[in-house]
Each structure stands twice: as structure tokens, then as C-alpha cells.
Amino acid sequence: MELTGAEITIRCLQEEGVEYVFGYPGGAVLHIYDALFQQEQVRHVLVRHEQAAVHAADGYARSSEKVGVALVTSGPGLTNAVTGIATAYLDSIPMVVISGQVPTFAIGEDAFQEVDAVGITRPCVKHNYLVKDVKDIAATIKKAFYLAKSGRPGPVLVDIPKDVSAQRTEFVYPESVKIRSYNPVGKGDSIQIRHAAQMLLDAKRPMIYSGGGVVLAEAAGQLTELVRLLGAPCTNTLMGLGGFPAGDSQFVGMLGMHGTYEANMGMQYCDVLLAVGARFDDRVIGNVEHFAQVPRKIIHIDIDPSSIAKRVKVDLPIVGDVKLVLDELLDVLRSSKQKPDAVEMASWWKQIEEWRVKGGGLRYKNSSEIIKPQYVIETLHKITNGDAYVASDVGQHQMWAAQYYKFNHPRRWINSGGLGTMGFGLPAAMGVQLKHPDATVACVTGEGSIQMNIQELSTCKQYHLPIKVLALNNRYLGMVRQWQEFFHGNRYSESYMDALPDFVKLAEAYGHIGMRIDHPADVEPALREAFARKDDLVFMDFRTDPGENVFPMVPGGKGLSEVVLAEEL
Amino acid sequence: MRHIISLLMVNEAGALSRVAGLFSARGYNIESLTVAPTEDATLSRMTIVTSGSDAVIEQINKQLNKLIDVVSVMDLSEGEHIERELMLVKVRAEGGDREELKRLTDIFRGRILDVSAHTYTIELTGARVKLDSFIDAIGREPILETVRTGASGIGRGNRILNQ
Numbered sequence: 031m032e033l034t035g036a037e038i039t040i041r042c043l044q045e046e047g048v049e050y051v052f053g054y055p056g057g058a059v060l061h062i063y064d065a066l067f068q069q070e071q072v073r074h075v076l077v078r079h080e081q082a083a084v085h086a087a088d089g090y091a092r093s094s095e096k097v098g099v100a101l102v103t104s105g106p107g108l109t110n111a112v113t114g115i116a117t118a119y120l121d122s123i124p125m126v127v128i129s130g131q132v133p134t135f136a137i138g139e140d141a142f143q144e145v146d147a148v149g150i151t152r153p154c155v156k157h158n159y160l161v162k163d164v165k166d167i168a169a170t171i172k173k174a175f176y177l178a179k180s181g182r183p184g185p186v187l188v189d190i191p192k193d194v195s196a197q198r199t200e201f202v203y204p205e206s207v208k209i210r211s212y213n214p215v216g217k218g219d220s221i222q223i224r225h226a227a228q229m230l231l232d233a234k235r236p237m238i239y240s241g242g243g244v245v246l247a248e249a250a251g252q253l254t255e256l257v258r259l260l261g262a263p264c265t266n267t268l269m270g271l272g273g274f275p276a277g278d279s280q281f282v283g284m285l286g287m288h289g290t291y292e293a294n295m296g297m298q299y300c301d302v303l304l305a306v307g308a309r310f311d312d313r314v315i316g317n318v319e320h321f322a323q324v325p326r327k328i329i330h331i332d333i334d335p336s337s338i339a340k341r342v343k344v345d346l347p348i349v350g351d352v353k354l355v356l357d358e359l360l361d362v363l364r365s366s367k368q369k370p371d372a373v374e375m376a377s378w379w380k381q382i383e384e385w386r387v388k389g390g391g392l393r394y395k396n397s398s399e400i401i402k403p404q405y406v407i408e409t410l411h412k413i414t415n416g417d418a419y420v421a422s423d424v425g426q427h428q429m430w431a432a433q434y435y436k437f438n439h440p441r442r443w444i445n446s447g448g449l450g451t452m453g454f455g456l457p458a459a460m461g462v463q464l465k466h467p468d469a470t471v472a473c474v475t476g477e478g479s480i481q482m483n484i485q486e487l488s489t490c491k492q493y494h495l496p497i498k499v500l501a502l503n504n505r506y507l508g509m510v511r512q513w514q515e516f517f518h519g520n521r522y523s524e525s526y527m528d529a530l531p532d533f534v535k536l537a538e539a540y541g542h543i544g545m546r547i548d549h550p551a552d553v554e555p556a557l558r559e560a561f562a563r564k565d566d567l568v569f570m571d572f573r574t575d576p577g578e579n580v581f582p583m584v585p586g587g588k589g590l591s592e593v594v595l596a597e598e599l
Numbered sequence: 600m601r602h603i604i605s606l607l608m609v610n611e612a613g614a615l616s617r618v619a620g621l622f623s624a625r626g627y628n629i630e631s632l633t634v635a636p637t638e639d640a641t642l643s644r645m646t647i648v649t650s651g652s653d654a655v656i657e658q659i660n661k662q663l664n665k666l667i668d669v670v671s672v673m674d675l676s677e678g679e680h681i682e683r684e685l686m687l688v689k690v691r692a693e694g695g696d697r698e699e700l701k702r703l704t705d706i707f708r709g710r711i712l713d714v715s716a717h718t719y720t721i722e723l724t725g726a727r728v729k730l731d732s733f734i735d736a737i738g739r740e741p742i743l744e745t746v747r748t749g750a751s752g753i754g755r756g757n758r759i760l761n762q
């Protein structure tokens with residue numbers, strides 16, 4: 031039987047086991063929406079803005095091992111989706127975005143709602159396709175899913191013109207895919223892995239630095255075992271949190287711009303650095319020249335060869351699937367008679383302890399007068415037993431959540447690390463909640479970020495998503511204000527948010543529960559009450575200290591040891 | 600340093616713009632870029648002349664390899680290779696200059712493709728330096744227009760860009 035292109039598209043999603051499509055209809059995708067309507071297997075979630083559709087698909091993917099799927103119309107639907115696509119691209123999130131396009135005969139004529147979707151998204155997708163023939167839809171979607179999740183994952187766009195979605199052909203879903211020019215790596219080079227094992231065993235001051243790649247590769251177990259086997263300190267990037275349990279004594283905290291003193295000093299002064307699924311980005315190692323001033327040997331495991339030796343010189347590159355490489359490395363280490371030198375390791379830990387003391391750990395001065403944002407996160411951790419999914423927006427609140435919510439499991443910390451997209455938090459939390467209907471999902475946000483996608487409170491109502499929104503409301507675009515305080519002579523240019531809405535009333539207007547919390551003593555009771563409401567979305571407006579800053583801080587362009595600690599200011 | 604990179608890619612719509620886009624997005628130089636289908640019509644072969652530090656060239660190679668449409672990449676300048684470029688030059692050719700231009704064209708093993716009362720159109724093939732020296736030899740003054748294809752390159756002997 032012949033099916034329309036639209037029906038084929040939906041059949042493909044069924045074949046891929048897609049549970050949810052996050053989307054928004056429009057002219058160019060009407061056939062596809064019609065096909066969606068006539069089946070029940072793939073459920074559609076109607077967001078209120080296409081950016082949110084993509085973030086929701088993204089949150090769904092980050093909190094699971096699955097590919098997120100979004101569906102948008104041509105023109106403005108697609109352009110609205112671009113921020114979401116770029117967000118997923120920079121964090122290597124597996125995703126398929128299907129967009130409608132004007133009919134093939136109208137392409138290039140500046141038709142109504144026409145944009146060059148393939149051209150606009152090219153720099154922020156792993157790959158993209160314009161399907162010009164109904165016969166190609168099935169094979170293209172098959173390829174899109176394969177590309178999205180294999181190798182270094184990423185978003186793939188499939189642009190389908192309206193006439194193509196109406197044409198008919200036989201539906202055959204290919205069993206397998208082969209793309210001649212695409213051969214993602216699997217195992218790493220065994221000889222290199224042996225070298226790596228030897229370097230780690232010979233190290234006097236080894237350090238393990240892991241990133242989002244460990245989380246994406248489902249290699250947290252392997253990483254944890256490796257760190258314990260070596261007895262070395264481990265740090266995670268913002269994207270890698272949960273890859274190694276934060277509660278473990280070998281965890282020295284997050285590194286980078288707002289990382290702990292001991293993590294950053296450890297990076298700078300170790301003699302062998304093992305980087306796993308991390309890419310030495312500017313917010314992580316700061317100034318490259320400064321980083322290179324101190325000699326150390328670097329082993330870098332990554333699935334993407336272009337991530338290796340991009341910013342720093344690497345002594346031992348291992349290209350491969352992080353999980354497979356770590357498995358093999360563990361085998362070599364386990365079968366080796368040599369153990370790391372206990373005396374050297376002890377003195378290395380003594381040094382790290384000294385840094386921990388000097389840096390003062392993560393700390394803030396709590397107050398009984400005014401709510402400290404860090405206290406809110408600590409309390410959130412306490413009452414959720416550290417077991418919640420935490421989706422975050424971007425700003426100071428994001429850094430405090432990363433620092434103070436001690437993630438013990440991968441895929442619990444959902445944030446836009448690479449692009450730093452304000453507006454990501456709430457829609458991402460929707461994707462997480464849909465994937466994990468019984469789990470506790472918190473969205474930590476700021477009064478600035480939340481307003482970038484606040485319309486999604488309506489989506490949350492429609493789909494009964496009992497997300498707990500914690501707005502750390504400091505009345506400022508706090509992170510901007512912090513930089514202005516430090517680097518622009520306290521000139522708070524456009525970082526004060528006047529005329530904020532009454533968030534309690536706003537939440538109520540959307541049919542949710544709103545709470546305003548002004549006093550530190552009310553923080554814990556409010557959180558308890560909110561989280562006890564299992565079936566409701568509760569929006570908590572915490573009035574926090576407007577002057578609070580995120581510490582430690584390695585100022586932009588500075589080196590890892592040039593950190594500003596809290597007391598120096 | 601100047602590098603000449605050869606690559607094979609699947610002949611998909613937009614493949615060229617992926618390569619060009621990569622160079623502009625990442626701030627890499629392109630001195631010239633040539634592309635045409637090969638004997639296998641599903642593949643196109645491209646020659647890119649670029650320049651940059653060793654680290655940049657390494658990234659260019661890796662980033663090109665990462666493009667889904669790219670089948671293989673080779674930095675020709677890492678070994679023995681042949682490089683050729685085609686140039687067409689239209690010059691003012693009048694009076695005594697006509698003989699001199701003809702003579703220089705012969706010396707450079709060029710050909711005069713088109714003759715009019717006042718002009719010659721000369722064809723020349725060779726490596727970039729040879730074409731440059733021809734221009735120097737005839738001088739800028741008589742040149743009415745030039746068009747160059749940019750370099751095409753191929754490895755010597757057994758150096759073959761695999762499919």
C-alpha cells in the first residue's frame with residue numbers, strides 16, 4: 031500500500047520507537063500533523079514556542095539515552111527552533127528536528143514562510159537534509175537517527191517540503207544504514223591505551239578531568255571505577271557533573287571559571303592529566319598560554335578527533351568511544367602488577383588538601399535576614415535527597431546549582447553548557463518530566479531566564495507536568511551584574527530588571543501554584559510544601575540577596591591559578 | 600605555511616557550501632578552491648589551497664573529515680605531488696608588442712587561443728609560480744583581464760586519495 035510522505039514520516043518515528051514529538055504546527059507541516067492525528071503510538075506535545083519544542087526534546091534526550099525529536103513548520107517555525115538546535119549542537123545532544131518547507135516548486139521564490147532551513151542551520155547541526163523526493167523520506171530519517179546518536183552525537187535536521195509530504199510511495203523502512211563517508215570510531219588504539227595505563231601508573235600527581243562525553247557515552251561507571259582504582263583526584267566539567275559521584279572523597283569538585291580552588295590548582299600542577307570526554311574549552315582551562323606554562327603530560331580520550339589538540343597540545347591522544355576505551359584501560363590496569371606509588375599519591379593528596387583549605391571549599395556566609403541563593407540550593411539538595419533531576423537556566427543560579435547540588439548520578443544535571451542559552455531550563459525540564467513521569471524534577475532559574483520561555487507554564491498545565499520551579503529572584507541579570515561589578519566599575523548597565531511581574535499571580539494565571547518566599551526561615555518549609563505537592567507545578571519566587579556573587583572565579587582570559595576567592599574582595 | 604588539501608566528497612546538494620561554510624565559520628584561509636565531479640559521478644574532488652600554522656592545518660584536516668559528506672582528505676603538501684592551474688589572460692597586443700608577446704607565450708609553453716586586431720587571449724597551465732612569473736614577464740600594463748582556475752593537485756606515484 032502506498033503511503034503519503036507525511037504518513038511515512040510518522041511511520042519512521044514509530045519504527046524508531048519515538049515516544050514524544052515536541053512541536054508546533056503550521057502550513058508546511060499540515061500533512062504531517064494530519065498523519066500524527068491518525069495514530070496513537072507517537073504522542074505529540076504542543077509547546078508554546080518552537081524554541082521550547084527543541085529544548086524539551088533536548089531535555090528528554092539528556093535525561094535518557096534516547097534521541098529527542100522536534101517538529102516545526104517552515105520559516106518562522108524553523109528560525110525559532112534555531113536557538114534550540116544550536117544549544118543541542120554545542121553540547122552534542124542526539125536529536126532529530128523535522129521541519130516543514132514550502133513546496134519544491136516554490137523553493138527559491140521567496141515564497142510565503144520560506145527560509146533556507148538547510149543553509150541557516152548548517153553551522154549548528156551535525157548534518158542536515160532537504161528531502162526532495164517522497165521516495166527518500168524513509169531512508170533519510172533512518173540516516174538522521176543514526177547520525178544523531180552515533181559517534182559524537184548531535185542534532186540532525188530533516189527539511190520536508192509540503193508537496194513531498196503529500197506525495198505517495200511504498201513505505202519500506204531500511205533495516206540498516208550505511209553512509210559511505212561516515213565511519214564513527216569504536217574501540218581506541220590498544221597500544222595507545224597501554225601507554226596511557228603506564229603513564230597513569232608512573233604518575234606522581236595524576237589528575238582525572240572528565241566532561242560531558244562520559245555522561246553521553248554512559249561511561250560513568252567505568253570512570254568511577256578507574257578513579258577508585260588509581261586513587262587519583264577527579265574533577266568534572268559543568269557538562270560532566272554526575273559522571274563521577276560528587277559525594278565521593280576523591281571528587282575535588284567542578285573545575286573551570288567557577289570551579290573549586292583545589293580542582294583548578296590540581297589541573298594546573300598535576301604531572302599527568304587524563305582528560306576523558308572533555309574538550310579543554312575556554313571556560314574550563316581559561317588562558318591556554320597560562321595553562322601551558324606548567325609542564326604536564328596530557329592523555330586525551332575523545333570520540334571526536336577534532337576535539338583533540340584543538341586548544342592544548344596532547345601527548346597521548348586516544349580516539350574512540352569513551353566507554354570502550356575506559357573498559358580496555360581498566361582491563362590493562364587491573365591486570366598490571368604495578369600500582370600507583372602510594373607515597374607519592376599521599377603527598378599529592380596532602381597538597382590537594384592544602385589547596386582545599388586555602389580555597390576554603392565552596393562556601394558562603396549564610397544570613398538570617400536575607401535569603402542566600404546557595405542556601406536555597408543546599409536545601410533543595412537536602413529535601414530531595416540529592417536525587418532530583420535539576421534543569422537549569424543560565425546565570426549565577428546555574429553556577430550555584432552546579433556547585434551546591436551534589437550530583438551523584440549522570441543525566442540528572444540538565445543545563446546548557448556550551449551555548450549558555452537563557453530560556454533553556456523550563457522547557458528542558460518538561461522533556462525530563464515526560465521521560466520520567468514519577469521522578470522529582472526541579473527547574474532552577476532566575477527572574478531573567480524564566481521570562482525567556484515562561485509561556486511554557488501553559489504547556490506544563492496542559493500535560494500535567496508537576497515541575498518545581500525555583501526562581502532565585504535577585505532582581506538583576508545577576509551574572510551580568512557580577513561582571514559589571516568586577517570589570518566595569520559597578521556600572522550596572524541594563525542589568526537591573528524593573529517592572530518584574532508578580533510571579534505568584536502569574537503562576538496562578540497559568541493554573542499553577544505560586545509561592546513567594548522572602549525570609550531564610552521560610553526556605554525549607556516552602557520547599558517541603560512544594561515538593562510534597564506531587565501532582566502540581568509549584569512556582570517558587572525566592573527573593574534572594576541581590577548582591578551575592580559566584581565564587582571562586584577565574585576571570586575571563588586568566589589562568590586557572592589566577593582565581594579570585596571570596597575573601598579577597 | 601601554504602598547504603594544498605585534496606578531498607573527495609559525496610556529490611550531494613550543498614556539499615560545497617558545507618566546506619566553504621566550515622572555512623568561513625572557523626576563520627580558516629582559502630587561497631583557492633576548485634571542485635568538479637570525478638570519473639565516478641557520485642563523487643566530487645576538491646582541491647583547497649590554504650595556509651596556517653601546523654595546529655590550524657591539523658584542525659582543518661580533522662574538521663573536513665568530520666563533515667558527513669566528506670569521504671577522504673589528504674594534505675598533498677605533506678609529500679610529493681603535482682599541482683596545476685589554468686590561466687587565461689587577455690592582453691593588448693598591438694604593433695611590435697605582438698611579436699614579443701608571442702615569443703614570451705612560447706617560452707612559457709602557453710598558447711594563443713584567440714586573436715583580434717588589438718588583443719591576444721593566452722592560455723597557460725602550470726604551478727602557481729609559473730603563472731605568476733608569466734604575468735611578471737609581460738608586465739601588468741598590457742593585461743586587460745585574467746582568469747585563473749585555482750590549483751588542482753594530485754599525489755605523485757602511489758600517493759592516491761582513497762575512495
Ligand SMILES: Cc1ncc(C[n+]2csc(CCOP(=O)(O)OP(=O)(O)O)c2C)c(N)n1
Nearest residue numbers: 425426427450452476477478479507508509
Ligand atoms: C539568550 C541569552 N541572552 C543573553 C545571555 C547573557 N547572560 C548570561 S547570564 C545573564 C543573566 C541571567 O539572569 P537571570 O536569569 O536573572 O539569572 P541570575 O544570573 O540573576 O542568576 C545574561 C543576560 C544569555 N546567556 N542568553
